[in-house]
Amino acid sequence: xxxxxxxxxxxxxxxxxxxxxxxxxxxxxxxxxxxxxxxxxxxxxxxxxxxxxxxxxxxxxxxxxxxxxxxxxxxxxxxxxxxxxxxxxxxxxxxxxxxxxxxxxxxxxxxxxxxxxxxxxxxxxxxxxxxxxxxxxxxxxxxxxxxxxxxxxxxxxxxxxxxxx
Numbered sequence: 001x002x003x004x005x006x007x008x009x010x011x012x013x014x015x016x017x018x019x020x021x022x023x024x025x026x027x028x029x030x031x032x033x034x035x036x037x038x039x040x041x042x043x044x045x046x047x048x049x050x051x052x053x054x055x056x057x058x059x060x061x062x063x064x065x066x067x068x069x070x071x072x073x074x075x076x077x078x079x080x081x082x083x084x085x086x087x088x089x090x091x092x093x094x095x096x097x098x099x100x101x102x103x104x105x106x107x108x109x110x111x112x113x114x115x116x117x118x119x120x121x122x123x124x125x126x127x128x129x130x131x132x133x134x135x136x137x138x139x140x141x142x143x144x145x146x147x148x149x150x151x152x153x154x155x156x157x158x159x160x161x162x163x164x165x
Contacts, residue, residue: 012121022111039109091133092119
């Protein structure tokens with residue numbers, strides 16, 4: 001039955017929300033001068049750079065275009081890893097990103113922000129087995145297999161079924 005055949009790793013997506021708050025750092029401004037001067041702007045800018053090319057990259061692309069060189073494929077971004085414990089290190093592409101700045105200092109620097117992420121796990125179908133991200137994915141998948149083997153199975157009778165039809 002073709003419907004039961006696996007053609008490769010499943011497409012995985014991850015969605016999460018995170019809240020950043022500079023309140024603790026602002027209590028000791030002498031020890032946290034960057035937070036005192038800029039609030040959360042450096043951290044937010046670092047996250048935003050996951051979805052934006054650098055100025056240097058854009059200028060290089062523009063110079064090539066002005067020289068008459070046509071680049072067919074889009075610019076390649078750096079490999080992004082989502083690290084959520086030692087067993088969950090996985091290459092991802094950021095598919096959704098939004099920031100809600102909720103509180104500000106007197107200079108209008110954000111000091112509390114909520115961030116929403118949508119991530120698509122990049123697997124060997126996307127990157128290939130020889131790509132560093134492909135190797136990281138294979139390690140992640142191996143870790144997942146080992147974790148799944150440690151889970152206890154539940155008998156079908158727990159669901160009130162005597163057996164499969």
